Amino acid sequence: MKSLKLILSNPRYFGAAWVFTSINIWFGTWAIYIPTVKEKLGIDKADLGIALFCLSLGVFTIIPVASKFINKIGVGRASWFGVVGVTATAMLPLMAPNYNLLMAALYLFGAGNGFIDIAINTLVTEIEKEDKQNFMSAAHGFFSLGGILVGLGSFLIPVIGSPVLHMGITVVLVFILNLYFRKHYIHIVAAPVEKEPFSLKLFKPLLLLGIIGFVSFGSEGAIIDWSGLYLKEMTMAPELLIGAGFLAFSTTMTLGRFLGDGISAKIGPIKIVGLGAFIAALGYLLVLTQHTTLSIIGFAFNGLGFSVIVPELFRIGGNVKGVDSSQGVAFIAGSGYIGFLLGPVILGFIAESASLRYSFMLLLGMAVLVMGVTFFLGKKRK
Missing domain, CATH: 1.20.1250.20 (MFS general substrate transporter like domains)
Incomplete structure (x- = not known):
């Protein structure tokens, strides 16, 4: 529990851990409305499966290029850009008026999630190196905590009555917290590595x-x-x-x-x-x-x-x-x-x-x- 206390007592660690929570809140809130989207667009399970594959395709598209972008702009800035990117794309799947736009929206949402996942895990790795502190596991615990928050938020579905409004409120609240804590990690860059030729x-x-x-x-x-x-x-x-x-x-x-x-x-x-x-x-x-x-x-x-x-x-x-x-x-x-x-x-x-x-x-x-x-x-x- 030492790492949990570390995160809760230091904004440098909490800022990174909150991004993990945010990832699961964004994705989990979308996931609970999948049946609603399926019914709204009148698609069958096979069509839904293809749409969800587009989300996965977005993830895999970004993985080969993410590390180069992260190294170029710095891992702290990359993590923040990832937060902004997912914030901008999180509502798109729920707003899609037709099946084709749903697939496009899920592709962008998946790409954003894939990028932020790589960026934030790299950021925690670099903070651990700099500070000689271990908190990677606890940071992933905050990801799990995000799922719990989504579950509790699901009780508000009948009260809010609109998937887009629900996601909108969620996105704004999550973004505000990230905006406040970004100053504690945005300056961090990866330590230079003495590269070896491929073998x-x-x-x-x-x-x-x-x-x-x-x-x-x-x-x-x-x-x-x-x-x-x-x-x-x-x-x-x-x-x-x-x-x-x-x-x-x-x-x-x-x-x-x-x-x-x-x-x-x-x-x-x-x-x-x-x-x-x-x-x-x-x-x-x-x-x-x-x-x-x-x-x-x-x-x-x-x-x-x-x-x-x-x-x-x-x-x-x-x-x-x-x-x-x-x-x-x-x-x-x-x-x-x-x-x-x-x-x-x-x-x-x-x-x-x-x-x-x-x-x-x-x-x-x-x-x-x-x-x-x-x-x-x-x-x-x-």
Whole structure:
């Protein structure tokens, strides 16, 4: 909890952490209105899927060029420009009068989200280097906090009565806070890195980190999409408990991220990734018992395990020798997004052709794979 106190007591850290919260507030507020947009435009699920793919396409389009732009203008200014960019595009999907403009709006919104994600993770990496303080995990905890705020804000939907107005109020409030705190980080630039020519030796640690990112993001996406169905079909959970798995996962995810920095400072970033994978694997073993209570506890273990992995990946990726911090973070982000998008799809195919239980067996295998990769990374560092 030291890093949480650090963020709450110092505007230099809170300003960056609030951007993480903002990202989830922007995206989460859009997400709760997806059914409304679908009904308003009269599109079917296939059309909606294509539109959402445009959002993902926007993310992937920006990833290859983000690091160059961040290095050119400075990571602090890039983070602020990212805030302005997403503020300008957040309302567009809800205002789109037709399907084609919806796809265009989601593409721009996705590009903005992809850029700010890379910029703010790079910014936190640079602040950690300058101040010799760990708060990356707690900053990601603030991202999870953004989801909680969106959930609480959803109770205002009947009162506000308009998706555009709801998003407008949200955008203005979030922007005002970002505007106030930007002065504490906008001047920060990335420390110069002594670059090395491309080689397999240089690429190998990034590749291993990318594998962990792919698996971790993919597992998170799978649990978000499939935990409720698993409890319903595989454990025969009553209707009241179908959402309990995701709630347990989200709660321990938030808690773990606020605790992660202190543990990382004591045992190191690679060991904590291995520990997180071990805890997640134990969670999958409990989920696979197909007992409702044990499965819910298993999802809680999953949240606790994965909570520390993603922040540490960005921290490690931003500190790879011979690689700009923004390039390392961009590589992790790209690998992770691919996993987040493809993971649920692959597991859905397995569930349809075999059983949802086999899907979660694969996730268990992936957690074990992460433990193996951290072993090789640890040996390499030694």
